[in-house]
């Protein structure tokens with residue numbers, strides 16, 4: 566079993582990028598080359614701004630290169646939950662924005678001819694308990710009232726679409742706006758599109774300090790150069806370090822683990838997810854799965870709040886074989902981990918700690934559609950266009966007891982796992 570992402574298979578050639586060779590003056594400096602930073606840079610460059618993206622490592626390092634490739638237009642909370650949380654007007658605006666978010670990804674892919682195996686095959690949320698299915702029935706009704714795509718599935722329909730063992734799920738629902746893609750090739754395609762629009766993308770260019778030297782902002786890179794910019798956009802997500810005070814402490818950097826099997830033989834391929842949907846289950850500590858490159862079965866789930874060890878992946882293999890007993894003889898060939906930025910309110914956060922300085926992060930495991938949509942909208946906003954997104958800036962706040970998160974978040978996950986089992 567190799568500790569590399571399955572996306573190493575079928576990855577296209579990486580766009581040519583390298584460290585910023587010398588100091589530079591731009592309109593906007595973007596820090597972090599994940600979906601958020603790169604879609605923002607694409608929108609900015611297409612709008613005529615001079616923009617430089619500064620990435621600490623390589624394009625393969627962030628969550629955008631490591632994720633499960635499920636393009637899901639939704640947040641943890643549905644319309645009524647968002648209305649209760651944000652008030653009706655903003656709640657409805659967030660629902661509208663999120664409902665359109667998968668469509669924006671497929672539009673970007675079409676517009677920039679990105680070769681990333683994108684298929685709009687749909688996403689199923691499978692209900693692991695009767696209570697979860699009752700909630701899903703309400704969610705389907707609410708989304709349908711708002712013109713969203715949502716199809717309720719009974720246990721039989723879920724079993725037919727998943728090909729999983731009988732009784733694994735009580736029901737579920739299907740969203741046909743959703744789909745799957747090869748996340749690294751999608752990122753590479755966005756980077757190429759941003760470069761073609763005029764953006765500079767520099768890897769191995771870690772930002773270590775941001776300060777104000779009126780009239781501009783100044784970003785210092787670890788290897789020496791300075792970038793002066795009118796505006797700075799920090800998109801470092803779960804990989805945030807001490808670059809801006811309080812940013813790292815504003816989110817919980819959760820580990821998500823994934824494994825991928827050997828390519829499935831044709832008879833199993835015909836049984837398991839025959840229509841190619843992406844799937845998440847409804848558990849508090851959920852698993853998500855799909856068919857990946859070369860017909861491999863892939864499954865992911867929450868990992869520990871420390872570096873993942875080999876034994877941590879065994880839980881995923883166990884979950885896979887419980888769900889699909891027919892996979893018992895099939896070996897696991899890839900395993901890898903990445904970081905997801907969780908926020909306390911399960912919403913992405915837009916902060917503007919000073920005029921001209923923006924920090925946008927926290928897509929809570931739904932970042933392919935959401936970070937791409939939000940990045941494009943923020944790019945437009947920095948160009949001075951109407952906001953185009955419903956996430957008003959909020960103050961940067963540290964999570965309580967952030968320094969102890971490894972202990973309390975780990976304990977909370979064990980507790981949630983117990984509740985899931987009891988249900």
Ligand SMILES: Cc1cc2nc3c(=O)[nH]c(=O)nc-3n(C[C@H](O)[C@H](O)[C@H](O)COP(=O)(O)OP(=O)(O)OC[C@H]3O[C@@H](n4cnc5c(N)ncnc54)[C@H](O)[C@@H]3O)c2cc1C
Pocket residue numbers: 596597598599600601602619620621622626627628629630631632633634635636637770771772773800801802803804805806808821822823865902903904905926927928929930931932933934935936
């Ligand atoms: C294992 C896993 C599975 C997932 N599965 C899915 C899925 O199936 N569907 C879905 O929608 N979402 C999924 N997600 C979430 C999704 O990948 C993220 O929400 C999304 O990629 C976030 O994009 P981003 O641009 O905000 O952050 P990232 O892609 O993490 O980019 C942040 C970048 O900032 C850089 N950086 C940090 N500090 C500095 C610095 N000081 N200077 C310069 N650069 C810096 C980092 O190196 C990194 O490249 C998954 C995430 C993981 C980890």
